[in-house]
Each structure stands twice: as C-alpha cells, then as structure tokens.
Amino acid sequence: MDYFMEQVINGLQLGLVYALIALGYTMVYGIVKLINFAHGDVFMVGAFIGYFGFSSWGLPWPLAILVSALCCACLGMLIERIAYRPLRYATRIVALISAIGVSFFLEYFCSLKFMFGPNYRVVQRPFDEVYWSIGGVTISNIQVLIFCTAVCMLVGLQYLVMRTKMGAAMRTVSFDHDTARLMGVNVDRTISFTFGIGAALAAVGGVLYAIAYPQIWTFMGIMPGLKAFTAAVLGGIGLIPGAMLGALIMGQAEVMTAAFISSQLRDAIAFSILILVLLVRPCGILGKTQPEKV
Amino acid sequence: MLTVRNISVYYGAINAVQDISFEVKEGEVVTLIGANGAGKSTSLRTISSLIKAKSGEITFEDKNITTLKPHQIVAMGLIHVPEGRKIIGSFTVRDNLKMGAFLRKDKAGILESMEEVFTRFPRLKEREKQLGGTLSGGEQQMLAIGRGLMAKPRLLLLDEPSMGLSPILTEEIFEIIRTINQKGTTILLVEQNAYMALQVAHRAYVLETGRVVMSGDSNVLKDDKRIRAAYLGEIA
Structure with a gap:
C-alpha cells in the first residue's frame, strides 16, 4: 500500500511537470489552432538555462527559474514572430511544418559546441535531496517543490485567463480573431503574449x-513534449483544465505502468492512450463536439 | 464624419468592391443596400480595417484611417457590429457586454453604459448571467448591438442586423436602431432587407456587383421604379 502511495506521488510529480508543458500546447492551440511542436524544445532550453543559472552563473535557484522563464518567454515570442506569424492565415499544415522545422532547428542548433553541446550533462542539484516519511510514505523536498511551484503556476494561470483583461482578450481571440479585433483587442500582441506565457510555463x-531527473541534453524535450501534447489531446485540446487533467492522468498512467507492469512499457502506454483517445473520443475528456451553428 | 473615397477591395483575384465612394454625415442613418455579393459587408469590413483596400482612402472625423489597425479604429469610436452577431458563446451576457468596452478605462462609465444597455434591452438584463451561446437569435442580435454600444460609439456600423430574424423581431431591431440614432449615434447600416432599411435610413446607396449604382434620399429611392422592382419585390 505504501509502495502504491509512493507511486501515486511519483505520478503526481511527473504529471505536474507534464501539465506545465501541456498548458503551453493547449493555450497556443486554443488561440491560433496550431500544434506548436517546438514547445518541447523550449522546455529543453528552459532546463538548460536554469541549469546554467544555478550551476555556472551562481544564481540562487529560484532566481535561476525566473531567469529561465523570462528568457524562454522571449524565445517563445520570437519563434511566433519569425516562424508562425507570417503563416498565420496560410493553410494549417504549412504552419505545422514550420513548427516541426523550428523544433529540429532548436534541437540541432543547441547541440552545437558553442551552444549547449551534444553531450549529456549531469545536473548538480542546487540543494540536497531530503526525504521525509509521513505515515510510512516517503516524499522528498523536490516533490514538494514541484508540487508547490506547479500548483502556484496553474492557479496563477487560471486567474490570468479567467479574471484579467488580458485573459478576456485571449479568450476572445480564441473565439474568433476578427471579433476580437472589432472589440479593440490587439490580436498580434495577444497571441505573442500567449506564446510567451506558454513558453515560460x-x-x-x-x-x-532537470532538478528532479538530474540529467539533461538537447534532445530531452522530445519525449516530455510528445507526452504533454498527448495529455493536452486527452483532456481536450484548447481547454486549460483539460490539459491539467490530461497531464495528471498521463503522469499516473506512466508511473503505474513502470511500477506494476514493466518500465519498458511506459512510453508505449502513453502513446496507446493518444491513439485510443483519437479513436474513441477525439475531442478529449472535457471537450465537446460543437455543432456548427449557421 | 466618414468619407469613403474610391476604394477597391480584392479577395485574391476577385474584385469584391470596385471604386466605391460614399459618405456618412454626423447624426445620419445611412444604409448600403443590395443583393448578396454586392460588396456591402466587404465595404464595412474595409472601413474597420479587417480587410485592406487595394486603393482608395477612408477618412473618419477628418483623419485618414485607411492604414490604421482595427483596434486603433475602435479606439476612435468607430464600432462595427459584425454580420452573424459573433456572440462569444462561452461568455455570459454580462461578460460579452464588458468585452464591448474593452478599450475603455472608466470603470464607473462602463457600469453606467451597461445599465443603459439593460434599460434598452430588458431581455438581456433577465439573461445577464446566462451564456451567450444559449440565447435565441433575436436576443443575440440585441446583445451584439448592446456590445457595440458599450464602446460608446461615435459611428456604429451594423452589418445585417435583421439576418435570420422573424418579421416581428426585425421590426423591433429596426425600432431600436432608430432610437439609438435619435439619442445621437450616427449609423451606417448594411441590409438585405431593403424595405426596412429605407424606412429607417435618411440616405441610401444601392450596390450592385461591387459598384454604387444609385444613391440618394431614402424617401426618393423608396419610390424609384427600379428600386421597387429590384429590391422591394414589386413587378415593374
């Protein structure tokens, strides 16, 4: 039972990290109907900047997280400006191909020697891992950190989207670009902002x-990126609560598979879920199939 | 107040609007009438800068707005209520209205405008907390106009407000348009229902395949033989 509970916590830890990525996919999809396949690589860049922050530049780790978030927000907006905005009203497949191009670019450009280099790096954690035993269940300070940070970010995002003017603008743009324009919303700026927020998350x-699984390299974003994308689809792409729900389910499914069936099957299970969702309920758990209104 | 001078608009190779000119004076209701595809909606979309004109010039209150962005035009008080109402289905009636006042910063003034809208449309007040998507067509049209009014328009562009409404609701909407105008808002109205549009408008422009083919006082046009034959369903 304790073993099971520990796995639940491990699954929660992984799920929350997926949620932070999945939100970017889902927000961007909601607002421009684009699957931003470069998003997993922004995650990778974020991991590297954070790592450099607290190991090479000597920043305190919370500041390193902040610096990484800011740099990646700029990167996300830059990607949108260069690779997506010129294609905004082109066929969707065109922007998708551009996204895949950006993804490869980031992976291989960052692998160059003068960037992050092609090798794995071991992350020296900025603090020691401490374990606590609560009623027989062991949890670590890293898990607590992930839990607190992720929950704060998720609550903050929900507040931003549902309660602020920028959030109202984002939701209106997601409904229809022209309608948003006629309300006086600066659509380009709103989209840019959305990319920035998604990238920062x-x-x-x-x-x-990188702190939890302390080994990083330039292709580390692919798998978590794909799984977070699956999570977003599972929950209902375009829906913020859907991304969170989907990510938590993905985290549990993966960890439970590894713990009770076989750790080699974890990725297979994750993508089986994707295929299953697409076959059975393509709109996702929380998604509604919307009838066309004339 | 609004002058459109020789604008031409293309969708790809298709010339939707060819060298159109018209003007709206302060305090007027002006209507653009004509059949489907005559270029009426395109003209409105060009004024609010959703589409760019290939040539020509648009001035609003003596400022050239041809190259401005849509949100800059909204900021000037030129408000466009789009065809098909475009009510945000997942927003409540109240939030839809609030969205109409997006660029306004005077919180008290916004609440005041909202009260005015609710007085004008008591049905919206009843449905204040309901989602926009659950309203009937007539209610959605009221909401669309109400949302336009929330921006404190100097000039209101209305695109097909009677579309899909019953004759009774259509009458109601046109009555509302008249009172909005009487309270001092200038209106440019696009309609397929030429009969109703000519009732409420001071002046009209008749569009055919992207050109202005006739214009003048509504009362005169109403009695014109060609207009009666083409748009008012009379046998010439």
Whole structure:
C-alpha cells in the first residue's frame, strides 16, 4: 500500500511537470489552432538555462527559474514572430511544418559546441535531496517543490485567463480573431503574449524536471513534449483544465505502468492512450463536439 | 464624419468592391443596400480595417484611417457590429457586454453604459448571467448591438442586423436602431432587407456587383421604379 502511495506521488510529480508543458500546447492551440511542436524544445532550453543559472552563473535557484522563464518567454515570442506569424492565415499544415522545422532547428542548433553541446550533462542539484516519511510514505523536498511551484503556476494561470483583461482578450481571440479585433483587442500582441506565457510555463517545467531527473541534453524535450501534447489531446485540446487533467492522468498512467507492469512499457502506454483517445473520443475528456451553428 | 473615397477591395483575384465612394454625415442613418455579393459587408469590413483596400482612402472625423489597425479604429469610436452577431458563446451576457468596452478605462462609465444597455434591452438584463451561446437569435442580435454600444460609439456600423430574424423581431431591431440614432449615434447600416432599411435610413446607396449604382434620399429611392422592382419585390 505504501509502495502504491509512493507511486501515486511519483505520478503526481511527473504529471505536474507534464501539465506545465501541456498548458503551453493547449493555450497556443486554443488561440491560433496550431500544434506548436517546438514547445518541447523550449522546455529543453528552459532546463538548460536554469541549469546554467544555478550551476555556472551562481544564481540562487529560484532566481535561476525566473531567469529561465523570462528568457524562454522571449524565445517563445520570437519563434511566433519569425516562424508562425507570417503563416498565420496560410493553410494549417504549412504552419505545422514550420513548427516541426523550428523544433529540429532548436534541437540541432543547441547541440552545437558553442551552444549547449551534444553531450549529456549531469545536473548538480542546487540543494540536497531530503526525504521525509509521513505515515510510512516517503516524499522528498523536490516533490514538494514541484508540487508547490506547479500548483502556484496553474492557479496563477487560471486567474490570468479567467479574471484579467488580458485573459478576456485571449479568450476572445480564441473565439474568433476578427471579433476580437472589432472589440479593440490587439490580436498580434495577444497571441505573442500567449506564446510567451506558454513558453515560460514550459521553462519552469524544464528547470523542475532537470532538478528532479538530474540529467539533461538537447534532445530531452522530445519525449516530455510528445507526452504533454498527448495529455493536452486527452483532456481536450484548447481547454486549460483539460490539459491539467490530461497531464495528471498521463503522469499516473506512466508511473503505474513502470511500477506494476514493466518500465519498458511506459512510453508505449502513453502513446496507446493518444491513439485510443483519437479513436474513441477525439475531442478529449472535457471537450465537446460543437455543432456548427449557421 | 466618414468619407469613403474610391476604394477597391480584392479577395485574391476577385474584385469584391470596385471604386466605391460614399459618405456618412454626423447624426445620419445611412444604409448600403443590395443583393448578396454586392460588396456591402466587404465595404464595412474595409472601413474597420479587417480587410485592406487595394486603393482608395477612408477618412473618419477628418483623419485618414485607411492604414490604421482595427483596434486603433475602435479606439476612435468607430464600432462595427459584425454580420452573424459573433456572440462569444462561452461568455455570459454580462461578460460579452464588458468585452464591448474593452478599450475603455472608466470603470464607473462602463457600469453606467451597461445599465443603459439593460434599460434598452430588458431581455438581456433577465439573461445577464446566462451564456451567450444559449440565447435565441433575436436576443443575440440585441446583445451584439448592446456590445457595440458599450464602446460608446461615435459611428456604429451594423452589418445585417435583421439576418435570420422573424418579421416581428426585425421590426423591433429596426425600432431600436432608430432610437439609438435619435439619442445621437450616427449609423451606417448594411441590409438585405431593403424595405426596412429605407424606412429607417435618411440616405441610401444601392450596390450592385461591387459598384454604387444609385444613391440618394431614402424617401426618393423608396419610390424609384427600379428600386421597387429590384429590391422591394414589386413587378415593374
């Protein structure tokens, strides 16, 4: 039973990191109907900047997270400006191909020697891992950190989207670009902002991931990126609560598979879920199939 | 107040609007009438800068607005209520209205405008907390106009407000348009329902395949033989 509870906590830890990535996918999809396949690589860049922050530049780790989030927000906005905005009203497949191009670019450019280099790096954690035993269940300070940070970010995002003017603008743009324009919303700026926020969340996820699973390299974003994308689809792409729900389910499914069936099957299970969702309920758990209104 | 001078608009290779000119004076209701595809909506979308004109010039209150962005035009008080109402289905009636006042910063003034809208449309007040998507067509049209009014328009562009409404609701909407105008808002109205549009408008422009083919006082046009034959369903 304790073993099971520990796995639940491990699953929660992984799920929350996925949630931070999945939110970026889902927000961007909601607002421009684009699957931003470069998002997993922004997560990777976030992990590296955070790592450099607290190991090479000597920043205190919370500041390293913040710096990483800011840098990645700029990176996200830059990607949108260069690779997506010129294609905004082109066929969707065109922007998708551009996204895949950006993804490869980031992976291989960052692998160059003068960037992050092609090798694995071991992350020296900025603090020691401490374990606590609560009623027989062991949890670590890293898990607590991930839990607190992720929950704060998620609550903050929910507040931003549902309660602020920028959030109202984002939701209106997501409904229809022209309608938003006629309300006086600066659509380009709103989209840019959305990319920035999504990238910042992924960066935070990246740094936390690097602290929790302390080994990073330039292709580390692919798998978590794909799984977070699956999570977003599972919950209902375009829906923020859906991304959170999907990510938590993905985290549990993966960890439970590894713990009770076989750790080699964890990725297979994750993508089986994707295929299953697409076959059975393509709109996702919380998604509604919307009838066309004439 | 608004002058449109020789604008031409293309969708790809298709010339939707060819060298159109018209003007709206302060305090007027002006209507653009014509059949489907005559270029009426395109003209409105060009004024609010959702589409760019290939040539020509648009001035609003003596300022050239041809190259401005849509949100800059909204900030000047030129408000466009789009065709098909475009009510945000997942927003409540109240939030839809609030969205109409997006660029306004005077919180007290916004609440005041909201009260005015609710007085004008008591049905919206009843449905204040309901989601926009659950309203009927007529209620959505009221909400769309109400949302436009929330921006404190100097000039209101209305695109097909009677579309899909019953004759009774259509009458109601046109009555509302008249009172909005009487309270001092200038209106440019696009309509397929030429009969109703000519009732409420001071002046009209008749569009055919992207050109202005006739214009003048509504009362005169109403009695014109060609207009009666083409748009008012009379046998010439």
